[in-house]
Amino acid sequence: MDLIGQACRRIRESVDLQSQILCDEELLRALVSATESVVGSYRMEGKALFCGNGGSAADAQHLAAELSGRFYYDRPPLFAEALHTNTSYLTAVANDHSFDEIYSRLVRGMGRKGDVLVGLSTSGNSPNVVAALRVANEIGMTTIAFTGLGGGKMKDLAQYSICVPATDTARIQECHMLLGHILCEMVEAALFPRT
DSSP: OOHHHHHHHHHHHHHHHHHHHHTOHHHHHHHHHHHHHHHHHHHTTOOEEEEOSTHHHHHHHHHHHHHHTOSSSOOOOOOEEETTOOHHHHHHHHHHTOGGGHHHHHHHHHOOTTOEEEEEOSSSOOHHHHHHHHHHHHHTOEEEEEESTTOHHHHHHOSEEEEOSOOOHHHHHHHHHHHHHHHHHHHHHHHSOOO
């Protein structure tokens, strides 16, 4: 297959998956409910914490930046943080304890009842994200999972599970960013409506 044909095939796969999501009422309801919970947390002076690994860590950082900086327009900042950005902490805890604990320890230290934890994992089974969701639930935080097909262990741990119906990591991550951007847009519009 020529390279243009290969590129077209991948684009078609992405478009087809997004079309499938467009018709997935359960997923869309979960997205809206998750968004409402984030808005509610911010209205009570809460914060949003994000975690993931690899590409999902990059997505977590990207979405946190959309909330803490700005998205579509200038407005006051929101407290949103990706939990992997302190490399000294990350390497110390991974070395001294376990990589599986890197997020749960931060959630225990930073999270408060009413805050939100958003975990991203294409498999839904990343041990460090699963552990973070468990601790967040103990604290009384709202938990949101962005996963792939089936949701893995995270589906049963999160209050809101947004499970992209696919197994291809790249396609799932593309949809996580689409859905995450929608969440950020709706949060921004709800908290800072344009007059």
